[in-house]
Amino acid sequence: MTKVRITQVKSGIGYPKNQKATLKALGLRKMHASREVEVNPQIEGMIRTVQHLLKIENL
Numbered sequence: 001m002t003k004v005r006i007t008q009v010k011s012g013i014g015y016p017k018n019q020k021a022t023l024k025a026l027g028l029r030k031m032h033a034s035r036e037v038e039v040n041p042q043i044e045g046m047i048r049t050v051q052h053l054l055k056i057e058n059l
Contacts, residue, residue, distance in 0.1 A: 003038055004039055005057045008054060
């Protein structure tokens with residue numbers, strides 16, 4: 001499976017509760033926090049839900 005680095009570049013303030021929960025589930029608690037994750041269908045859907053708040057880099 002491929003790995004990607006996701007970085008939160010925009011705040012979740014002012015967005016729906018489900019998007020805030022998705023950020024938390026991805027392990028992103030603060031602005032500019034990064035995390036490397038293995039891409040699977042569940043993670044891919046979570047990333048797609050909040051892609052406007054993230055920067056995604058392939059590793």
